[in-house]
Amino acid sequence: MPNFYRLYGLESASAAGASADAQRASTTAHNAELRVRALEESLAKTLMICEALWELVRDKGGLTDADLFAKIQEVDLRDGVLDGKNQVKAFPCPQCQRTVSTRHARCLYCGHTFSKSTFDL
Ligand SMILES: [Zn+2]
Incomplete structure (x- = not known):
């Protein structure tokens, strides 16, 4: 880096800006990961409820898995x-x-x- 940048403090400002950008990117990635995990847990719960509902309908309504697959x-x-x-x-x-x-x-x-x-x- 030329001395000109150091002389006027541009090097540290640029480095500080890059560090702040990296921190924001890291936080954004972490928050996205948390949202994906929450969606995965919600999807797993929804699938479990669908499975329970299907088994109730099948067992009490006289339907078969083939009926379900045809409807799907x-x-x-x-x-x-x-x-x-x-x-x-x-x-x-x-x-x-x-x-x-x-x-x-x-x-x-x-x-x-x-x-x-x-x-x-
Ligand atoms: Zn129209």
Whole structure:
């Protein structure tokens, strides 16, 4: 580093800035890791509850695991793709037929209000 930078204190300011950036990045990464862990625990609990509910329905309702798998496939195909998900990204507006995103509650073109499924993200 040229003496010019040391002379005017730019070296230490730059190093301090880099250190602060590194600290913020580390904190951000740590917080993201904590959120992922919380989501994993929440997902594990949700899966356990789904399993318990399925076993209650199966055992008390006379259904079989084959019935469940058939229903899962039926629901999976509602978005047109058998991919383990049922989340449509875009669809034609029922009023104006323009393609719209599921992120919006209303059509951006004509204002039509969409009725979303309880299970849409
Ligand atoms: Zn529309």
